[in-house]
Amino acid sequence: xxxxxxxxxxxxxxxxxxxxxxxxxxxxxxxxxxxxxxxxxxxxxxxxxxxxxxxxxxxxxxxxxxxxxxxxxxxxxxxxxxxxxxxxxxxxxxxxxxxxxxxxxxxxxxxxxxxxxxxxxxxxxxxxxxxxxxxxxxxxxxxxxxxxxxxxxxxxxxxxxxxxxxxxxxxxxxxxxxxxxxxxxxxxxxxxxxxxxxxxxxxxxxxxxxxxxxxxxxxxxxxxxxxxxxxxxxxxxxxxxxxxxxxxxxxxxxxxxxxxxxxxxxxxxxxxxxxxxxxxxxxxxxxxxxxxxxxxxxxxxxxxxxxxxxxxxxxxxxxxxxxxxxxxxxxxxxxxxxxxxxxxxxxxxxxxxxxxxxxxxxxxxxxxxxxxxxxxxxxxxxxxxxxxxxxxxxxxxxxxxxxxxxxxxxxxxxx
Numbered sequence: 001x002x003x004x005x006x007x008x009x010x011x012x013x014x015x016x017x018x019x020x021x022x023x024x025x026x027x028x029x030x031x032x033x034x035x036x037x038x039x040x041x042x043x044x045x046x047x048x049x050x051x052x053x054x055x056x057x058x059x060x061x062x063x064x065x066x067x068x069x070x071x072x073x074x075x076x077x078x079x080x081x082x083x084x085x086x087x088x089x090x091x092x093x094x095x096x097x098x099x100x101x102x103x104x105x106x107x108x109x110x111x112x113x114x115x116x117x118x119x120x121x122x123x124x125x126x127x128x129x130x131x132x133x134x135x136x137x138x139x140x141x142x143x144x145x146x147x148x149x150x151x152x153x154x155x156x157x158x159x160x161x162x163x164x165x166x167x168x169x170x171x172x173x174x175x176x177x178x179x180x181x182x183x184x185x186x187x188x189x190x191x192x193x194x195x196x197x198x199x200x201x202x203x204x205x206x207x208x209x210x211x212x213x214x215x216x217x218x219x220x221x222x223x224x225x226x227x228x229x230x231x232x233x234x235x236x237x238x239x240x241x242x243x244x245x246x247x248x249x250x251x252x253x254x255x256x257x258x259x260x261x262x263x264x265x266x267x268x269x270x271x272x273x274x275x276x277x278x279x280x281x282x283x284x285x286x287x288x289x290x291x292x293x294x295x296x297x298x299x300x301x302x303x304x305x306x307x308x309x310x311x312x313x314x315x316x317x318x319x320x321x322x323x324x325x326x327x328x329x330x331x332x333x334x335x336x337x338x339x340x341x342x343x344x345x346x347x348x349x350x351x352x353x354x355x356x357x358x359x360x361x362x363x364x365x366x367x368x369x370x371x372x373x374x375x376x377x378x379x380x381x382x383x384x385x386x387x388x389x390x391x392x393x394x395x396x397x398x399x400x401x402x403x404x405x406x407x408x409x410x411x412x413x414x415x
Contacts, residue, residue, distance in 0.1 A: 016357055016398065017290040017322045021338070024284060024298055025326060028305060030333040031189050031256060037182045038175060041167045044185040045228055045333040052158045053178050055151035060115040061093075063148050067128060067135045068107040068119035071143045082138040087130075091116065106135050115147055122146035154178075164335025166228070186333030191229045192251035193221055195236040196244055196262035196272060197311055202236070215313050216261045219387075220320060224259065227325055228332035231259075239263070241271045241278075248279035252301045257331060259324070262311030265295045272308050273297050281306050289356030289398060293319030298327075305331060317387060318359050321414050339412035344394045345372045350403040358396035360403075363389045364413075373411070391415035 015023070033047040062068065069085060077083040085106040089099050093112030101107060101118030109115070109122060121141040129136040154160065160174045161167070167183070175183065201211045203218075214236065221231040234251050237244040244263070251258055263272035264286075273286060276299055285298040292315040297308035307324045309316035329337035345367075350360060362375035373394050376387075394411035396403055403409070 014287045014289050014294075014356075015285075017288050017293070017319075017359075020285055020288045020298070021323045021326050024305075024323065025330055025337070027284070027300055028327055028330045029303065030331060031187050033184050033333075034187050035182055035184050038172065038180070041175070041183060041185065042169075042172060043228075044167050044183075044188075046161050046163055046165050046167060046171070047184045047186050047333060049163050050160045050175065050180065050183055052154045052156055052160050053180070055156055056154035056177050057148060057150055057152070059150050061148050062109045062111060062113050062115060062122045062146065064122065064124055064146060065110050066122045066124045066146065067130075067137075068101065068109045068116055068122050069105075069137070069141065070101060070103055070119060071121040071141045071145065073103055074121070074123070074137050074139070074141045077137045077140050079138050082129075082136045084134050084136045086134055087132070108135075120144060120147070162335070164333055166334065186228075189229045189256035189328070189331055191224050191231050191257045191259060191328070192234045192255040193217060193224070193231050194234050194244075194247060194251065194258065194260040195311075196239065196260065197236070198239045200236045200238075200262070216309075216311065216316055219313065219317055220259055220261065220309075223317070223320055223325065224328060227328040228334060229257070229328055239271065241275055244271055244275035245278040248275055248281070252279060252281070252304065252306075255304075257305045257307070257328065258301075259307045259309070261309050261316050264297050264308045264310055276306060276308065288319070288323070290319070290322065291354050291356055291358055293322060293359065294356065296323070298323070314361075314387060318361070318393070321393060322359060339414075341410050341412055342371055342392075344392065344409050344411040345370050346394065346403055346405055346407050346409065347372050347374045348405050350375060350396070353401055354396065354398065356398050358398075358400070360394045360396060360409075360411075361387060361390040361414075362392065362394065364392045 074083055085104060087108055088105045090108040091097055091113040092110045097114040097116040099116050101116050107116050120143045123137055123141055161171045195214055195217055199211050200214045201207055202214055217233055224231040237247045263270045281299040281301045283297055283299040287294055288296055295310040296319050299306045305327050309319050326337045360375045362373040365372045365374055392411055392413045394409040
């Protein structure tokens, strides 16, 4: 370890991706917060525990159409000796239950209507014979039968949604049921996305010579948005040190984080590590023991994470899934920023060895209750097409050797 100018400890020795990820996460704190309305809340990360202000439901109610009765009035009811009760009123959903039920009486009640005082059971319409003035019951009811009690769904003081949880359909419904019009959320980090390389051409421009279209821009921007960030493309700096460092300096002052692709290995035109340092970034990690995705640089600019990935599409995306995504999710306030490890049974052989962790991408299948992977036929650094149907990654541990069909590996979902 070597100390940087800000006191951050630089990791000089390459580590496994999980060790690298966990070390980097120690430097990440969520961005600040803001309050948004219920209409704007979907997908946002909640920044505080939100407690229930009232019971749900806030009154005893009927789950069906029927008659509210005293269970004691039905105790002797049978097919041969039914009990007939006098209907005294009708209560619909939204009504106030003003009547106090007396022995020998029944109240016609509709789904969602409040249970009147004195009643302790509801008999279904289809289980009765009825006229406009009376209802006949042929079986006894238990106290509490067919009644939803106040607080049965949510009790006052219950935590409706915890800090770090993304607001989904259920969260919106829970908050609305409490009359809560908004919530405090983590602000969506604005993340600059930069490309490097003279060979890069933007979509819409004609290709010439050996130039290639900028696919990383769109793939990584989509994944950054899935992390809860606002991704903004700030252009391609080519293969010029001063251009890369200048663009980095500009975006570091105005964005919450930076993701840059290309130029992170050790070739003549791999200028990004030096450009990062020239722009004031403290480099924590340069390379990781994994394949694909070995080439990378991670650092901090003050409290802002900086992620530099390979220019090879599959390599960049694999490293992002294994490390970068967790960093941006924690930065965005999410509590589940490290993906859950699952066991994966391989459906095909994979013969290649690797000195570091080998990350295999593939399609998930479930067989006999076990998560299985059909690995993509192509696993190379530049193969984008193999990512198309991939929804999980399996980790072949370093020094593991060839993988045989039926072997069980650890891995995690990416979809």
